[in-house]
Amino acid sequence: MPSTREFRRRIRSVKNTSQITKAMEMVSAVKMRRAQEAVAASRPYAEKMAELDGGLAQVTAHGDDTDPLLVQRPVNRVGLIVITGDRGLCGALNTNVIRRAARFILDQAVPVHTMAIGKKGRDWLLRHAGELIAEVSGLSERPTLMQVAPITTLAIDGYREGRFDRVDVVYSRYVTTTRQEAVQQQILPVVPPVSVTKPVDYIFEPDPATVLSSLLPRYVEVEVYQAVLETAASEHSARMIAMHNATQNARDVVRELTLSYNRARQDSITKEILEIAAGAEALKAS
DSSP: OOOHHHHHHHHHHHHHHHHHHHHHHHHHHHHHHHHHHHHHHHHHHHHHHHHHHHHHHHHTTTOSOOOGGGOOOOOSOEEEEEEOOSOOOSTTHHHHHHHHHHHHHHHOSSOEEEEEESHHHHHHIIIIIOOEEEEEOOOOSSOOHHHHHHHHHHHHHHHHTTSOSEEEEEEEEEEETTEEEEEEEEEESOOOOOOSSOOOOOOOSSOHHHHHHHHHHHHHHHHHHHHHHHHHHHHHHHHHHHHHHHHHHHHHHHHHHHHHHHHHHHHHHHHHHHHHHHHHHHHHHO
């Protein structure tokens, strides 16, 4: 059994660790609230953009000048955007996204060219998937549309020029504080949602097809940006939960070590008493 000094050293070490994890939990809680607010604020805009594009697609469905971003064609090359965090200590969040991306790559019978947003996904793609053509990392605490624009522009231009016949994005969707889902979503060719209601009879200037062609790249940008915000909220939530669990586990370890320390100390005292008693008996006998 370890000595009482060793127990004290281990208890002190675990307590210091629990203080660090508690501080990280509090920091992640603040960042999580900001990220949740950003997601909540951006979702209505993304939904309205999708609704507007869906209505325009219905209006222009019978025209001959279909925008290239809406054209479905045989898939010979696939582009994949993988969105993860830059850091770990957030449970299985990044692992789940990477696993979902790996499953998508393996399911494809054609070459897959990957683009990464976040260091964790970038590192995995470099080691295992190859064909990494672009990456963006080191995003700020509040990611902006301009920070992810290079990846989005590369995907849009690649589809228009025929380098990709389909582009998908894999990210972590924020559901609740304790629940995040790794999802895969097709962003090119654009498939606008079909509205079940009659589209609003707007007056378009110059015409619906031109307006739709201007909106479609913005729609793709918003979809990727929304995925980045969802991943950021998921990351901070998962890290807060992971640090909370680590703090609780550290406290349990301290409790167990304290019991072992008290037991060892009691055994040491009992041994010393027995030695004293044996010495006294030896003195009497002499």
